[in-house]
Amino acid sequence: MQCGxxxxxxxxxxxxxGLPIEDMHVTGTIDTDYVKVCERLLGGTPVGDDIIGNKLKVE
Structure with a gap:
């Protein structure tokens, strides 16, 4: 094999x-309401363009 x-x-x-490669595996997509995730984990909900899809604007 060539260098590079x-x-x-x-x-x-x-x-x-150090990840397991045997046993059960998780695959696929997740259908999640990220606004609810923010509420639960951060104690508040993003407004307007602060959240788009799974991207959260942080300032």
């Missing part, structure tokens, strides 16, 4: 991050 070329495998990720 490599293939990252699931095992590489597991070793670097």
């Amino acid at each position: 070329n490599c293939s990252i495998t699931l095992q590489d990720v597991q070793v670097q991050l």
Whole structure:
């Protein structure tokens, strides 16, 4: 393999991050109301353009 070329495998990720690669796995998309998540975790709800999709504007 030439210098600068490599293939990252699931095992590489597991070793670097210490993540389990066996047993049950979580995949797919999440349908979440992020305004409610902000209310629960931050104690307030964003207004207007402060939240778009899953992106929260922080100042």
